[in-house]
Amino acid sequence: MRLPFTLLIDPVSADDAxxxxxxxxxxxDSAAPALRVGELSTQRGDGVFETLSxxxxxxxxxxxxxxxxANSAAICDLPVPNAAQWRSAIxxxxxxxxxxxxxxxxxxLSRGVEHGPAPTAWLHATVAPDFAAVRxxxxxxxxxxxGYPRGVAERAPWLLMGAKTLSYAINMxxxxxxxxxxxxxxxxTTTDGFVMEGPTSNVIVLTGGRFVTPAPxxxxxxxxxxxxxxxxxxxxxERVVYRDVPLSELQxxxxxxxxxxxxxxxxxxxxxxxxxxxxxARTRAFNEYLLARTE
Ligand code: PLP
Numbered sequence: 001m002r003l004p005f006t007l008l009i010d011p012v013s014a015d016d017a018x019x020x021x022x023x024x025x026x027x028x029d030s031a032a033p034a035l036r037v038g039e040l041s042t043q044r045g046d047g048v049f050e051t052l053s054x055x056x057x058x059x060x061x062x063x064x065x066x067x068x069x070a071n072s073a074a075i076c077d078l079p080v081p082n083a084a085q086w087r088s089a090i091x092x093x094x095x096x097x098x099x100x101x102x103x104x105x106x107x108x109l110s111r112g113v114e115h116g117p118a119p120t121a122w123l124h125a126t127v128a129p130d131f132a133a134v135r136x137x138x139x140x141x142x143x144x145x146x147g148y149p150r151g152v153a154e155r156a157p158w159l160l161m162g163a164k165t166l167s168y169a170i171n172m173x174x175x176x177x178x179x180x181x182x183x184x185x186x187x188x189t190t191t192d193g194f195v196m197e198g199p200t201s202n203v204i205v206l207t208g209g210r211f212v213t214p215a216p217x218x219x220x221x222x223x224x225x226x227x228x229x230x231x232x233x234x235x236x237x238e239r240v241v242y243r244d245v246p247l248s249e250l251q252x253x254x255x256x257x258x259x260x261x262x263x264x265x266x267x268x269x270x271x272x273x274x275x276x277x278x279x280x281a282r283t284r285a286f287n288e289y290l291l292a293r294t295e
Contacts, residue, residue, distance in 0.1 A: 004030040005097050009089050009121040011109065014080035021088040027096070030124070038113040039120065045167035047110030047119075048072035052090070052224075053128065053261045057099030058294040059090055061261070064224040065107075066090075068164060073109060075163035079119055081109055093125050102128035102291075104262045108166065131263045135287050138267035138278055139184040139258060143247060144174050146188040146196055150244065153218030162218040171199030183270070185258060187250070190219075195245040201258035202226040204265075205250055206279065212249075215242040225259040225290065232289050255279040257286070264290045 006028040012021070028034050041047040049072075050065040066086050073081055090105065097103055107123040153161040160167075174186045187203055188196040195203055195214050202223035205212045211233055216222035230240040250256060255277055256268040265286040267278045 003097055003103065003125055003127050005093060005125040006030040006034065007089060007093055007123045008034060009085070009123060011079065011119050011121040012082050012085055014082050016082055016085075019084065021085045022092070024085065025089060025092055028122075034122065035120070036113050038116065039110060040112060040114055041108065041110035041120070041166050043114065044111075045165060045169070046076075047108055047166045048076055048078060048164055049106060049108040049166055050164060051104055051106045051261055053264075054094060054097075054103040054105055054125070055291055055293070056101070057094065059094050059105065060290075060293045060295065061224040061228060062087060062090055062295065064227065065261075068222065068224065069107070069109060072163040072165065075157070075160055076111075076165060078109060078111060089123050093123055097125050102262070104128040110166070128262050131266075134184075134266055135264060135283065136280070138269035138283075140182070140270040141185050141187050141198075141258070141268050142178050142181045142183040142272055143189050143195075143250075144177060144186050145191060148190060148219070149192045150190045150194050150219070151217070152190075157218075162216070162221060164221055168199075174199045182273075185266075187258075187268075187271075189247050193247050195247060195250050196220050197223075198258045198260075201260040201263070201266075203245070203250070204229065204257045204259055205245055205253045206255040206282075207249055207253045210239040210241050212241045212243060212245055214245050223259060225261050225264065228290065228293065229259060229265070229286060253277075255282065257283065259286075 008026040010024040050069050052065045053060050066083050070081050105125045110120045112119045178186045197220040233240050257265045259265045267283045268276050
């Protein structure tokens, strides 16, 4: 089977005890129409998703992605995903696509068709863009005000901060704004001056000999790549910290990275037009570790 690969999934309830889900999977021609016009995912961006990376046939951080899907679904009042079914769908897709190079595997749980009885779900695997050069060259970043203060997730849970929803129009607009300002990417900040995340990534800062990332307080996504890197760094004897990161600390950092599942770790080379120190040796070591993960 070639890429892209598309699988429609009939989502079963979380307490469905079956172990074989094959009759809930429907392989689709990726070029053929697959969704109905009443789909709330397309009409309202009402659904949640995950994108994981598969490297040389190994899907990475499957369990972390499935549990984050469940967390996003809970925040959005969507039915609890059946973890065994999603695991099975991912492994089914892995068995059907080529096992060389990097593949991006996106899976979606939508609220379904308007007035319809059930959620809809699908999985879509594509060749990952070649990010090898950007992992070396890094990205110029601008900071953009996300428009909310720290603590917004607790005060206004209906904003669905911390859920990976399909509503990425704001994230894409922030990337366009970065491009307008001559940069490659964005780091969102709170109105009170704290670092949040990128539109498609988490931020890791090297400061005072520690690797620091903003605490996942509910206002940002708890990144699977950031968590994997922190576990790895801790095992290597490094000190890793979750806490609030004031923008002034990022500006003075010894190095900073944007990290995400498919692009992996990219160094920040400039922040709001000021050059940032780049630690190329550590960047290479991060990506070597991330690419070598077999689960
Ligand atoms: N934050 C946002 C808003 C994202 O969209 C993503 C990934 O797309 C991340 C963080 C990084 O998460 P992960 O490392 O699990 O890909």
